[in-house]
Amino acid sequence: MTTDAQRETIWKALDSFRTEVPSWGFANTGTRFGKFVQPAAATTLEEKFSDAGQVHALTGAAPTVALHVLWDLPNGVRDVPEVQALARKHGVAAGSINPNVFQDQEYKHGSLGNPDPAIRARALAHILDSVKIARALGSRDLSLWFADGSNYPGTQSIRRRIGWFEEALQEVHGHLGSGQRMLVEYKPFEPAFYHTDIADWGMALLLARAAGPQAVVLVDTGHHYLSQNIEQIVAWLLREKMLGGFHFNDRRYADDDLTLGSIDPYQVFRIFHEIVSLEREASKPYDVAYMIDQSHNLKGKVEAMVQTVCTAQELYAKAALVDQERLARLQDECRLVEAEECLRGAFWTDVRPAIREWRRSKGLAQDPLKALTESGYVERMARERGQRNRGAIATYA
Ligand code: PSV
Ligand code: MN
DSSP states (O other), X not given: OOOHHHHHHHHHHHHHOOOBEEGGGGBOOEETTEEOOOTTOBOSHHHHHHHHHHHHHHHSOOOEEEEEHHHHOTTGGGGXXXXXXHHHHHTOEEEEEEOOOSSSGGGGGOSTTOSSHHHHHHHHHHHHHHHHHHHHHTOOEEEEOOOOEESSTTXXXXXXXXXXXXXXXXXXXXXXXXXXXXXXXXXXXXXXXXXXXXXXXXXXXXXXXXXXXXXXXXXXXXXXXXTOOHHHHHHHHHHTTOEEEEEEOBOSSSSOOBOTTSSOHHHHHHHHHHHHHHHHHHTSOOOOEEEEOOOOSSSOHHHHHHHHHHHHHHHHHHHHTSOHHHHHHHHHTTOHHHHHHHHHHHHHSOOHHHHHHHHHHTXXXXXXXXXXXXXXXXXXHHHHHHHHHHHHHHHHO
């Protein structure tokens, strides 16, 4: 049970909490071993917007959808009017724009880090097109992830590639509109297994700094070595005013793309706690883009996305409950067990009844997952999209 004061804190936290969903989280995905096609999965951009619209209608907390340029806008800026029409129709706006410089054959040895200047130029041109798309859609964030790297020692010059990245990111930065941001994502390995050009937060931070003042770092929670202290990275990035956003997901081993909080909800809570504690200290919200980056291979996609948004709300609400002043006092006095219990107490508080009430007050379903089941949306989509998806199974088999 929560007290009235806690309930008020939770409601206030939820009023401001928003998270973006990824268009690719609604499409059929798999592992390198195979793809299990789902009858209700989205294949067209309209279907992805429709699914994202459902998630937002049910949760009230996911008003934007991240777009991956080659997957969603294959004709580049010419697809912008269609995106705008779909956004109007389904009640969700276009969010971050993700260029794709990893899937084409040319990028076998890298994109901006490729030793071939013509391929670097090609990747740069695609990213600049993506900036144009973002500007036309009114999207603030250009979200950059590079698969660049190498598989064997000595096969590439790590140092020269840093220079090529720096040069290109500076050029991209020069094309950003005044309100736009460039998010630089890092990942320690996969697909490259010896060196990845932007492997950790330090490399992302230095490249973002070199690019210009509108460049910041994106933390994908799945992109760390096992047992790495992610909230410490978050604390440093906050201090340096370089935390731009998150790609949320959970993992057990590597970049597993599991549902947020399914393996380690305490980790996500601790990340939120770092942000909330800074916000309380500064008495103003910290501008960070919360985004989900998950592709569910086995779980139903819309169901898993609703579950994720609800989990994010719960963990954010718990972090809002930490008594920051008391915690700071206990820390200063090195009252270790009490300090830890102060943090843990918030984590273990059942915020769900207060969240249900908040939802009711907003005219939302108290239990979004149950409401999704009762709406019959997924079954309807399975009927409408099933034949096409079954065709995909046939093609795949
Ligand atoms: C790469 O693993 C990543 O996290 C990047 O953010 C990509 O844009 C996304 O997944 C989809 O492949
Ligand atoms: Mn990511």
